[in-house]
Amino acid sequence: MSKNNVLIYCELTDNNTVADISLELCTKGRQLATRLQGRLQAAVLGHDAAEAVKSLSPYGVDDIFVADDPRLAPYRTLPHFSVLSKLIGEQQPGIVLFGASSVGRDLAPRISSCLRCGLTADCTALEIGDHTDAKTQKQYKDILLQIRPAFGGNIIATIVTPETLPQMATVREGVMKKEIYDPNYTSTVHNVEVSLNKADDEAVVILSREIEAKRIDIKGAPIIVAGGYGMGSRENFALLHDLAQLIGGSVGATRAAVDAGFCEPERQIGQTGVTVRPKLYIACGISGAVQHRAGMDQSAKIISINTDPDAPINAIADYTIIGDAMTVIPQFMTAYKNNLK
Amino acid sequence: MKELKIVVLAKQVPDTRNVGADAMNADGTVNRAALPTVFNPEDLKALEMALALKESVPGSTVTVITMGPPRAAEIIRDARSRGADDGFVLSDMRFAGADTLATSYALACAISSLGHVDAIFCGRQAIDGDTAQVGPQVAEKLSLPQVAYAESIHEVGDSSLTIVRRLERGSEMVRMQLPALITVTSAAKDCRYPNAHRLLRFYDDEVPLRSADTIGADLERLGLKGSPTKVKKIENVVLAHKDAEQVAATPEALTGLAQTLIKEHIL
Numbered sequence: 231m232s233k234n235n236v237l238i239y240c241e242l243t244d245n246n247t248v249a250d251i252s253l254e255l256c257t258k259g260r261q262l263a264t265r266l267q268g269r270l271q272a273a274v275l276g277h278d279a280a281e282a283v284k285s286l287s288p289y290g291v292d293d294i295f296v297a298d299d300p301r302l303a304p305y306r307t308l309p310h311f312s313v314l315s316k317l318i319g320e321q322q323p324g325i326v327l328f329g330a331s332s333v334g335r336d337l338a339p340r341i342s343s344c345l346r347c348g349l350t351a352d353c354t355a356l357e358i359g360d361h362t363d364a365k366t367q368k369q370y371k372d373i374l375l376q377i378r379p380a381f382g383g384n385i386i387a388t389i390v391t392p393e394t395l396p397q398m399a400t401v402r403e404g405v406m407k408k409e410i411y412d413p414n415y416t417s418t419v420h421n422v423e424v425s426l427n428k429a430d431d432e433a434v435v436i437l438s439r440e441i442e443a444k445r446i447d448i449k450g451a452p453i454i455v456a457g458g459y460g461m462g463s464r465e466n467f468a469l470l471h472d473l474a475q476l477i478g479g480s481v482g483a484t485r486a487a488v489d490a491g492f493c494e495p496e497r498q499i500g501q502t503g504v505t506v507r508p509k510l511y512i513a514c515g516i517s518g519a520v521q522h523r524a525g526m527d528q529s530a531k532i533i534s535i536n537t538d539p540d541a542p543i544n545a546i547a548d549y550t551i552i553g554d555a556m557t558v559i560p561q562f563m564t565a566y567k568n569n570l571k
Numbered sequence: 572m573k574e575l576k577i578v579v580l581a582k583q584v585p586d587t588r589n590v591g592a593d594a595m596n597a598d599g600t601v602n603r604a605a606l607p608t609v610f611n612p613e614d615l616k617a618l619e620m621a622l623a624l625k626e627s628v629p630g631s632t633v634t635v636i637t638m639g640p641p642r643a644a645e646i647i648r649d650a651r652s653r654g655a656d657d658g659f660v661l662s663d664m665r666f667a668g669a670d671t672l673a674t675s676y677a678l679a680c681a682i683s684s685l686g687h688v689d690a691i692f693c694g695r696q697a698i699d700g701d702t703a704q705v706g707p708q709v710a711e712k713l714s715l716p717q718v719a720y721a722e723s724i725h726e727v728g729d730s731s732l733t734i735v736r737r738l739e740r741g742s743e744m745v746r747m748q749l750p751a752l753i754t755v756t757s758a759a760k761d762c763r764y765p766n767a768h769r770l771l772r773f774y775d776d777e778v779p780l781r782s783a784d785t786i787g788a789d790l791e792r793l794g795l796k797g798s799p800t801k802v803k804k805i806e807n808v809v810l811a812h813k814d815a816e817q818v819a820a821t822p823e824a825l826t827g828l829a830q831t832l833i834k835e836h837i838l
Contacts, residue, residue, distance in 0.1 A: 340710065343711035347672075434748075440742055509837055533828075551820050566829045
């Protein structure tokens with residue numbers, strides 16, 4: 231049954247490779263499709279992307295729908311919307327997943343509006359499970375549980391869309407793991423006919439485009455020194471950079487610290503930032519709201535430096551140092567230097 | 572270019588920087604009464620972009636629409652004191668509990684009720700949900716093109732706008748035909764301050780409240796009833812307490828920690 235199928239909207243990079251976020255979603259989608267005994271499907275909309283299409287098979291994709299047309303690259307809302315909404319209408323998958331990227335966050339809501347289905351943003355976990363409506367007692371079997379931290383930071387909400395299909399969600403890059411499912415997996419490639427009306431093609435024209443190389447990327451850093459709003463200022467953040475440089479790490483931050491202008495947005499860790507899994511995470515002046523923890527709680531070792539002994543971050547830390555990061559960090563740096571052989 | 576009819580969609584949001592324990596209702600919806608509120612920051616930037624466009628095309632008007640409880644009239648007054656011509660609050664218990672789909676439907680109905688509109692501006696996302704869904708959904712419902720993450724208007728053409736939009740890694744300059752919807756990112760210019768004369772002039776003004784009946788909406792598509800997403804479960808996060816080792820903030824104890832980490836090859 232098509233409602234057991236899981237469709238991934240695959241984003242292409244400017245080099246015509248499949249974006250990491252989409253491969254991560256394929257890995258998650260493979261698990262969901264297996265659980266539902268359905269097929270994992272991928273939609274690739276772009277131009278001359280044969281290599282990208284080939285690269286998807288090892289992730290366990292059963293069907294790859296390829297729409298190849300020069301008007302589909304680079305991404306523009308209406309051409310992609312037109313092709314994808316039609317494809318979803320024909321294939322009727324039960325679940326559709328998008329990356330919570332500037333492309334996915336532009337396209338997914340437009341699709342959900344058109345199909346009048348639900349969409350949950352920035353999920354940190356996706357599972358299959360059952361649901362009973364509290365009011366009607368109606369039971370739903372094997373539906374998508376869309377799990378995300380919500381409002382205020384101390385709760386985890388499980389969202390369901392029991393009455394409408396497809397069930398749709400977006401996920402940030404780095405939240406799910408990317409894993410080869412079977413290097414020799416074979417996919418069936420289906421070519422999708424592209425028929426765009428003139429108005430959709432001409433509504434928005436790209437005059438110029440500048441894509442920068444990724445300047446700051448903390449995702450793979452083995453050590454992360456992260457600061458929160460408690461660091462107090464951008465100047466104080468310089469100390470975190472000093473420590474990170476000394477011990478070979480990268481600087482991360484909470485959303486509050488980024489919003490306050492203490493450091494660049496690329497360094498934000500958590501539900502609406504990046505997810506990291508370093509071998510050591512040093513949390514400085516971070517209270518530890520659930521949105522932040524969602525992006526770092528899989529760190530192998532966590533050190534928390536905080537003036538507040540009751541900060542939630544302390545509960546997941548391996549070492550807690552109760553004190554002001556501005557005095558503790560220089561002391562720790564001296565101790566480290568003195569003990570290097 | 573002939574004068575433009577411009578709409579700004581704005582939201583009064585709980586100030587998520589000051590959230591207390593009673594922020595959520597038992598049914599998983601937000602207990603708005605318990606929270607201090609602010610004009611959603613990116614919506615203020617959208618208002619600035621709209622006001623600048625109004626100034627560049629003489630005769631244009633800016634109407635601000637918000638959905639919320641009657642006290643959301645505060646942000647309409649605020650917007651007027653900054654230069655918006657008029658505005659209203661969509662306020663009706665039948666809108667309550669709306670997810671983004673039902674919200675965008677109500678907003679789209681309200682915009683349609685105004686007749687022809689040339690440009691709609693809204694913030695990319697609101698700080699209480701961060702979904703960034705309502706803008707694109709409103710555009711779809713009105714069958715309008717959308718440009719998301721606008722940072723600035725580069726040029727106002729003859730029934731078109733040239734817009735610089737911010738992407739994750741880089742930017743794009745696009746030309747879009749009007750009518751259209753534009754979502755504005757935090758990188759855009761800050762909104763001008765309220766003008767003292769206008770502030771006093773609109774201080775006591777009644778802001779119109781409009782119900783679901785006045786916008787020609789299908790009641791089945793509003794509020795909780797019109798929302799496909801349901802909250803199944805809300806869990807307070809109970810942290811599994813690790814046996815954290817307390818390290819005193821003294822040079823001796825920190826030396827011990829550094830030695831341990833070096834010995835275990837973590838540093």
